[in-house]
Amino acid sequence: MADMTERRIHLRTCPLCEAMCGLEIAVEDGQVALIRPDRDDVWSKGFICPKGTTLGHLHHDPDRLRAPMVRDGETWREVTWAEAFDRCADLLHPVIEQHGIGAVTAYVGNPTAHNFSLGRYVGVLIGMSGIPMIYSAGTVDQWPKNVSSQLLYGSMWVIPVPDVPRTDFVVVMGANPHASQGSLLACPDVLGELDAIRERGGTVIVVDPRRTGTVDHADEWIPITPGTDAALLMAVVHVLFADGLVDLGTLSNLVTGVDALSELAKEWTPEAVETTTGVPAERIRRLAHELAAVERGVVYGRIGLCNQEFGTLASWLVDVVNMLTRHFDVPGGLMFPKPVAWSTASLPRPDHDVAPPFARWRSRVRGAPEVLGQVPISCLAEEIATPGEGRIRALITVAGNPVISAPDAGRLDEALPQLDCMISIDNWLNETTRHAHVILPGLSALEQPHYDELIWSFAVRSAARWSPPVFPPGDDRPAEWEILIRLALICAGQRPGPGDVAAVDDGFFDALVLSQGLDPATVRANYRDGGPERILDLSIRTGPWGDRYGEVPDGLTLTKVQEAEHGIDFGPMPAGRLPEVLRTADAKVNVAPAYITDDLPRLRARLDRANGHLVLVSRRDVRSNNSWMHNVRVLVKGKDRCTLQINPKDAAECGVVDGSVVRVASEAGSVDVAAEVTDAIKLGVVCLPHGWGHDKVGTRMSVARERPGVNNNLLAPGHFVDAISGNAAVNGIPVTVAPVSSR
Numbered sequence: 001m002a003d004m005t006e007r008r009i010h011l012r013t014c015p016l017c018e019a020m021c022g023l024e025i026a027v028e029d030g031q032v033a034l035i036r037p038d039r040d041d042v043w044s045k046g047f048i049c050p051k052g053t054t055l056g057h058l059h060h061d062p063d064r065l066r067a068p069m070v071r072d073g074e075t076w077r078e079v080t081w082a083e084a085f086d087r088c089a090d091l092l093h094p095v096i097e098q099h100g101i102g103a104v105t106a107y108v109g110n111p112t113a114h115n116f117s118l119g120r121y122v123g124v125l126i127g128m129s130g131i132p133m134i135y136s137a138g139t140v141d142q143w144p145k146n147v148s149s150q151l152l153y154g155s156m157w158v159i160p161v162p163d164v165p166r167t168d169f170v171v172v173m174g175a176n177p178h179a180s181q182g183s184l185l186a187c188p189d190v191l192g193e194l195d196a197i198r199e200r201g202g203t204v205i206v207v208d209p210r211r212t213g214t215v216d217h218a219d220e221w222i223p224i225t226p227g228t229d230a231a232l233l234m235a236v237v238h239v240l241f242a243d244g245l246v247d248l249g250t251l252s253n254l255v256t257g258v259d260a261l262s263e264l265a266k267e268w269t270p271e272a273v274e275t276t277t278g279v280p281a282e283r284i285r286r287l288a289h290e291l292a293a294v295e296r297g298v299v300y301g302r303i304g305l306c307n308q309e310f311g312t313l314a315s316w317l318v319d320v321v322n323m324l325t326r327h328f329d330v331p332g333g334l335m336f337p338k339p340v341a342w343s344t345a346s347l348p349r350p351d352h353d354v355a356p357p358f359a360r361w362r363s364r365v366r367g368a369p370e371v372l373g374q375v376p377i378s379c380l381a382e383e384i385a386t387p388g389e390g391r392i393r394a395l396i397t398v399a400g401n402p403v404i405s406a407p408d409a410g411r412l413d414e415a416l417p418q419l420d421c422m423i424s425i426d427n428w429l430n431e432t433t434r435h436a437h438v439i440l441p442g443l444s445a446l447e448q449p450h451y452d453e454l455i456w457s458f459a460v461r462s463a464a465r466w467s468p469p470v471f472p473p474g475d476d477r478p479a480e481w482e483i484l485i486r487l488a489l490i491c492a493g494q495r496p497g498p499g500d501v502a503a504v505d506d507g508f509f510d511a512l513v514l515s516q517g518l519d520p521a522t523v524r525a526n527y528r529d530g531g532p533e534r535i536l537d538l539s540i541r542t543g544p545w546g547d548r549y550g551e552v553p554d555g556l557t558l559t560k561v562q563e564a565e566h567g568i569d570f571g572p573m574p575a576g577r578l579p580e581v582l583r584t585a586d587a588k589v590n591v592a593p594a595y596i597t598d599d600l601p602r603l604r605a606r607l608d609r610a611n612g613h614l615v616l617v618s619r620r621d622v623r624s625n626n627s628w629m630h631n632v633r634v635l636v637k638g639k640d641r642c643t644l645q646i647n648p649k650d651a652a653e654c655g656v657v658d659g660s661v662v663r664v665a666s667e668a669g670s671v672d673v674a675a676e677v678t679d680a681i682k683l684g685v686v687c688l689p690h691g692w693g694h695d696k697v698g699t700r701m702s703v704a705r706e707r708p709g710v711n712n713n714l715l716a717p718g719h720f721v722d723a724i725s726g727n728a729a730v731n732g733i734p735v736t737v738a739p740v741s742s743r
């Protein structure tokens with residue numbers, strides 16, 4: 001073990017978001033002394049944000065759980081790992097024996113996608129346990145994009161990303177890189193790239209109900225009515241066809257459905273949508289012409305387009321507009337990344353090929369149709385609380401805090417105590433895990449290696465960088481992948497030992513080897529240990545630059561990646577990848593899939609509906625990451641950021657003054673919060689930040705409790721979803737605002 005008293009520098013990738021910044025971490029006396037950017041990192045080249053400097057705070061946080069916890073009534077106690085897993089079996093086995101595995105479900109949170117072992121092994125829990133249905137954060141923030149990709153390209157994870165570094169014209173819709181960097185887009189320093197576009201004479205346009213920080217890096221802000229982006233984009237499509245601007249470029253032999261789309265777009269004139277969208281018809285028309293004229297241009301749509309009433313239509317139309325203007329699969333447009341190591345999520349899904357993954361079954365209580373194997377997260381509360389055959393009685397949460405981050409959060413908070421068994425894999429006793437019977441803490445980010453699993457599938461360049469652990473975990477601490485396997489085996493009726501975990505890991509690895517057309521026994525002979533490092537080596541060696549276990553001389557291996565401490569760069573996204581990534585039956589892209597276009601009448605009906613007086617949208621902040629960074633004092637100090645932003649005219653009409661406490665109410669609930677009167681928000685729209693509301697009794701988040709903020713998801717009605725994806729519509733919620741008192 002290293003001498004803990006000397007100052008050592010560790011290089012690693014920040015695991016918090018899709019920017020994947022390279023960090024230089026100075027450790028002294030066993031403590032993180034300083035974190036600064038690694039200027040030699042081949043990928044991020046010295047970029048970092050405030051969150052990246054706080055990994056030491058997260059690691060040293062006294063509230064972070066280091067040992068398993070068991071709850072007896074209201075009392076928590078630390079237990080050994082053996083006792084914790086025994087308690088899990090004691091709780092789960094009777095539920096399964098009496099009610100079947102259908103009474104068990106899991107919720108998978110967003111950090112899973114950024115974790116070295118959770119990301120690679122969560123599928124083992126889901127697949128091996130026999131749990132028939134899970135819930136995830138995906139139905140809050142990205143399901144429409146997955147649906148769109150499933151129908152356009154034949155795979156929910158084949159998602160094209162904007163080639164921001166090489167474009168000259170970008171339209172940013174429903175995304176705010178100022179707060180979140182890229183999303184379904186891995187690109188270090190997105191704002192720097194936007195500045196570079198303008199420096200080389202290009203144009204940046206932001207379409208958003210808020211004048212976000214990203215607008216400071218743009219040429220133009222187009223304020224839009226929340227939830228109407230699809231109408232705007234349909235009008236752009238209309239103009240492209242009506243004015244003879246459609247040019248498929250290199251896609252002409254790969255695309256079908258263009259005539260059908262042209263027919264559908266006929267009624268969507270800019271004039272028909274301008275009142276609803278709030279965007280003048282002339283500006284829509286000009287936008288279509290600008291996109292058609294520019295050599296290298298792209299439309300980028302993200303979370304604000306997904307978590308709204310017409311999320312799938314909007315997400316689909318982003319890709320369609322790029323295709324119709326030849327900004328697709330070419331430099332500067334929407335392109336398909338080429339990761340060095342493939343993701344387990346990218347492997348073919350036979351169940352999606354056998355039957356279209358839509359409405360194969362319905363949820364028990366509200367009858368919500370399944371979409372890509374899931375129903376809206378807002379169904380979970382009623383599936384727990386509604387008596388009857390098929391009721392959910394046991395829940396496993398994996399790195400998630402849905403009591404804060406899911407819509408209709410109040411109902412879920414009330415439902416969770418009704419579970420017979422709740423087990424949480426989590427590092428904090430938070431608003432959700434306080435309901436658990438057992439908490440199984442994973443390693444801190446600095447106690448485990450890192451190499452992103454899924455995120456490189458959204459990267460604007462192909463690169464590879466290995467991060468060894470900074471601190472050794474305690475001897476008896478299992479990694480998350482071992483916890484997941486143990487829980488899967490417990491669900492299967494066992495009380496597993498270490499040998500059982502290794503056997504499952506070997507079986508999983510063999511299946512992955514087979515997926516690459518190799519012999520499992522031969523490949524397994526290369527390794528002494530299992531776990532995610534072995535999978536990573538496999539996915540590098542069978543990836544596009546890999547050595548295929550000796551077949552390709554000088555090919556890449558994990559060892560070679562580990563030897564390059566600042567990483568290895570393999571260049572920008574290559575053009576012309578569409579035929580290679582397409583998984584549709586006819587090897588073509590149908591730009592007008594009926595499942596999506598059948599939803600156009602619903603959007604058309606929206607045009608006949610008056611815009612509400614006030615609608616609520618959510619916002620993110622550069623110092624926040626959903627709900628789980630609010631226990632880091634340096635990130636939450638200073639001015640209160642949990643405020644209701646309201647336009648001055650709306651404020652005057654509601655009798656609200658800046659700084660006063662107001663009550664925001666929707667059909668789902670109400671919260672009292674300080675008003676922030678600002679012209680940075682469109683008339684008729686109010687905005688709360690996402691991820692707050694740390695005022696619950698029974699948590700162990702001492703810093704977060706000092707500045708709890710309010711939970712915007714208490715205002716999100718569970719039934720308000722994008723009808724064809726089931727994604728929560730947390731933007732565009734009708735609300736009222738009224739003064740409560742003066743400060």
Ligand code: SF4
Nearest residue numbers: 014017020021049052
């Ligand atoms: S942008 Fe910030 S949070 Fe994201 S990877 Fe970089 S340092 Fe980490």
